[in-house]
Amino acid sequence: MTRLLVVEDDQALRRALAITLRARHYEVDTVGDGAAALRAAAATAYDLVVMDLGLPDLDGVEVIQGIRGWSAVPVIVLSAREAQWQKVDALDAGADDYVTKPFGMDELLARVRAALRRAEPAEGNSAPIVETPAFVIDLAAKRAHKDGREVRLTPTEWHLVEALVRRPGVLVPSTQLLAEVWGPHYERETNYLRVFFAQIRRKLEPDPGRPRYFITEPGLGYRFEP
């Protein structure tokens, strides 16, 4: 399911957007101000953010920059502001697209599709099935098998496994893993990583005491070794 976050202070428009998008089978959360937007984006891994630039608390550009600090999620900006420099500012802050109110719903939907289409290959181009002599991971189906037996992973364990397995052989810094799985405020909680990797190794590694696939690089981060 594709998850969208709608950030819009005008209640009527917020409802209209949510209804229209849900009718297209997107899963939609809505918030009404910038602080809530940042909290929501930190708590949940959305596939796309639709955001009004005129928010009551924060400037839209600040919200974009806040999100861009740790996430590459596509952001489509809605705005009644016509001035060029505002579009330029928003786009340079990290927005992916800028739609001027009043806008046609069909156009917005097309831009949502375009943004999602672009983001797709970046995330899922490498095979959604990862296979090693010890275990098989199907990222699309969210299933893992070890020695033919199905292994159950909790949501957080999946999130971690995915973050590593998506870039085989590459070292992923602890801070990046924490930001990606728990959110930007958890970058110091390295003990989470220790606890969860212990669990993941117990479930997937042939010899959990001596990891072969989920490798710790002391002081740096973790690495998935295919």
Added chain:
Amino acid sequence: MTRLLVVEDDQALRRALAITLRARHYEVDTVGDGAAALRAAAATAYDLVVMDLGLPDLDGVEVIQGIRGWSAVPVIVLSAREAQWQKVDALDAGADDYVTKPFGMDELLARVRAALRRAEPAEGNSAPIVETPAFVIDLAAKRAHKDGREVRLTPTEWHLVEALVRRPGVLVPSTQLLAEVWGPHYERETNYLRVFFAQIRRKLEPDPGRPRYFITEPGLGYRFEP
């Protein structure tokens, strides 16, 4: 150098676009019709295409579909057509963005930057791999190999190696290395450098006693000789 293809039948606008984009240090090719656009896109690996929808020979949507048949290059569509369904068609055909004429040049440039920024990580712009006859260093994956064997570097060793290898051949003053790796208060602790470079040479140099790649310039600093 970033390479752009401009597809526009109006000669005046084509020239204006080319001049503006070149002033921003993009490398720009221009063509005047759809057939030439397809030929050019096939012949050269452009980083982005800016395309007018109203072309004399082919419909712009067909050109987009033609390009999308084999390339994922970002496409920004320009058009005087206001109707929503035309935007929807172009976006669904694979366009990344749709700008309605008349448009502001600053806005177009911002959208160009946004599109290029998105495409960047997928292509892997700068080569983070440093190769010498004796060893290979992959800065992105944080891996080092010597004679085919993997060599493990500690966090501080990585930091130092990176600081030097990023600027091949140039002499980096000791104070700068110390400030960059340990912080500004450590600029006098040159013994740190001696200890760690001894370690790094032991791990990477063919003959650690007589360094060939990590060179000391007495009294000045250190240099990486590729």
Added chain:
DNA sequence: TCCGAGCGTCAAGGACGCGTCAAGAACGGC
């Protein structure tokens, strides 16, 4: 020839990060 500054080497200590375990808190399903 002697001397000193700067560099390379080595080894010991202490600090830090990691793996492990377990218990309490939050969450969701019934």
Added chain:
DNA sequence: GCCGTTCTTGACGCGTCCTTGACGCTCGGA
């Protein structure tokens, strides 16, 4: 409201990495 799962939090032992000091070497100048 209860129960099982999942997440959070704390404590402890251990290994690795960083820091620090001592010593020998080379090279240039007195």
